[in-house]
Amino acid sequence: MRVGIAGGGVAGTMLAWRLLRSVPRIAVDLYTTRSADGDATSASGGLVRGFERTAPECLPAARSLAELRGDPALRTASDYREVGAVYLLPSGAEVTEPLRVLEEVLPGSATLLTGPELTGRYPFRGLPTGVTAVVERHAGYLSPAGLRAAVLGWLTDRGATVRRLPVTTVGPGPALRLADGTTAGYDAVVLAAGAWTPALLAASGLPTGGMRVKQIQYTVYEGRPARLGAFVWEDTGMWGRPAGDAGFLLGLPSDRWDVDPSCPRPDAALAERVAEEARRLLGHPPAAHCPHRTTASSDCYHDPPGLELREAGPGVFTFTGGSGGAAKTVVAASRVAAAALVR
Numbered sequence: 434m435r436v437g438i439a440g441g442g443v444a445g446t447m448l449a450w451r452l453l454r455s456v457p458r459i460a461v462d463l464y465t466t467r468s469a470d471g472d473a474t475s476a477s478g479g480l481v482r483g484f485e486r487t488a489p490e491c492l493p494a495a496r497s498l499a500e501l502r503g504d505p506a507l508r509t510a511s512d513y514r515e516v517g518a519v520y521l522l523p524s525g526a527e528v529t530e531p532l533r534v535l536e537e538v539l540p541g542s543a544t545l546l547t548g549p550e551l552t553g554r555y556p557f558r559g560l561p562t563g564v565t566a567v568v569e570r571h572a573g574y575l576s577p578a579g580l581r582a583a584v585l586g587w588l589t590d591r592g593a594t595v596r597r598l599p600v601t602t603v604g605p606g607p608a609l610r611l612a613d614g615t616t617a618g619y620d621a622v623v624l625a626a627g628a629w630t631p632a633l634l635a636a637s638g639l640p641t642g643g644m645r646v647k648q649i650q651y652t653v654y655e656g657r658p659a660r661l662g663a664f665v666w667e668d669t670g671m672w673g674r675p676a677g678d679a680g681f682l683l684g685l686p687s688d689r690w691d692v693d694p695s696c697p698r699p700d701a702a703l704a705e706r707v708a709e710e711a712r713r714l715l716g717h718p719p720a721a722h723c724p725h726r727t728t729a730s731s732d733c734y735h736d737p738p739g740l741e742l743r744e745a746g747p748g749v750f751t752f753t754g755g756s757g758g759a760a761k762t763v764v765a766a767s768r769v770a771a772a773a774l775v776r
C-alpha cells in the first residue's frame with residue numbers, strides 16, 4: 434500500500450508514524466512546505482487534559498494522555514509537563530458521563546471541586562456562585578513542535594520519504610500534484626495540511642466539507658499567578674498555563690474567521706481583552722504594560738470538531754479539523770485514523 438500525505442504538522446507526521454508502525458510493507462511519502470514557521474504546531478499552547486464536556490470528546494483526549502504518560506519516548510519527545518489542569522464550569526453543568534470516562538482511562542486523576550474548595554486552592558477571584566471545577570492531576574501541557582520534530586526523525590529511520598515539496602492539488606487516481614510540476618500516484622492520499630486544507634481541497638475541485646479557518650492567539654506575560662497549572666474558564670473561554678521559567682500564557686477565543694493561514698496578524702484588541710479579563714479572574718498580569726508577547730496562528734475548524742480521518746473523494750481523505758484542540762487528541766486520533774485508512 435502506498436500512501437501520500439500532504440502536511441508536516443503534528444497531525445500529518447503522527448499519522449505517517451502510526452501507519453509505518455502498524456502496517457507491514459507500507460510505503461509512506463510525507464510532503465511538507467519548506468518552512469513550518471507559523472503553523473499551528475509551532476504556535477500551539479499545547480494544553481493537554483482528559484476532560485471535555487461530552488463523553489465522546491473526552492475519550493480521545495483521555496486516551497491520548499494515557500498513552501503519552503505511559504510511553505517514555507512520546508513523553509520525552511513532546512516535553513510533557515504534568516502541572517495539572519483546572520476546568521471551571523458554570524453553575525449546573527452536567528459532567529457525570531465525561532467523569533466516568535476519565536476515571537476509566539486515567540484512574541484517580543480527576544476530582545470535582547465546589548466553588549469554596551476551588552477558591553481555597555487556586556488564585557481565582559470573582560467567580561459567580563455555583564461554579565464548580567474538574568481538577569485533573571494527570572494533565573498539563575506539551576510541545577507539539579517538539580513531538581513533530583522527534584516524529585520526523587523516527588519516520589526517516591523507518592524508511593518513510595519526507596520531501597520538503599508542497600502539494601499543489603489532488604488529482605484523480607488518487608495522485609498528488611507537486612510544486613515542481615511532477616505528479617505522484619498512490620493507493621490513498623491524505624490532506625493533513627491544517628488550516629491550508631480547505632484551500633487545497635477547493636483548488637482540487639473537491640468539497641471542503643464545511644471546514645473553515647479560524648485565528649487562535651495568546652499572550653505570554655512575565656510573572657505568574659501562584660499555585661496554578663493549566664486552566665480553562667468555560668464561561669469566557671479564557672485559557673492559560675505556565676510558560677517558560679517565570680511566564681504565564683493567556684488566551685481568549687478569537688472571532689476572526691476565514692483568515693489567511695500564511696500571514697497571521699495579531700489582534701491587538703483581543704490581546705487587550707485578555708489582559709483585562711485575566712486581571713479580573715486571576716489578578717494577573719498586575720498591569721496592562723507588563724512585558725508581554727502575543728502569538729497568532731490559525732487552525733482548521735470542523736463542525737462537529739475533532740481531528741479525524743474524513744473521506745473527501747475516491748481514495749482522498751482529510752486528517753484535520755481539530756478546531757483548536759488537536760494537541761490534546763493527536764496521539765489517539767492518529768492511531769484511530771491509521772486503522773481506518775487501512776480498512
Ligand SMILES: Cc1cc2nc3c(=O)[nH]c(=O)nc-3n(C[C@H](O)[C@H](O)[C@H](O)COP(=O)(O)OP(=O)(O)OC[C@H]3O[C@@H](n4cnc5c(N)ncnc54)[C@H](O)[C@@H]3O)c2cc1C
Nearest residue numbers: 440442443444473474477478479480600627758759760761
Ligand atoms: C495559537 C494556537 C494555540 C493552540 N493551543 C492549543 C492547546 O493549548 N491545546 C490543544 O489541544 N490544541 C491547541 N491548538 C491546536 C493544535 O495545536 C492544532 O490543532 C494542531 O497543531 C494542528 O496540527 P496540524 O498538523 O493539523 O496543522 P499544522 O500544524 O498547521 O500543520 C499543517 C502543515 O501543513 C503544511 N502545508 C500547508 N500547505 C501545504 C501543502 N500544500 N503541501 C504540503 N504541506 C502543506 C503547513 O506548512 C504546515 O506545516 C492551538 C492552535 C493554535 C494555532
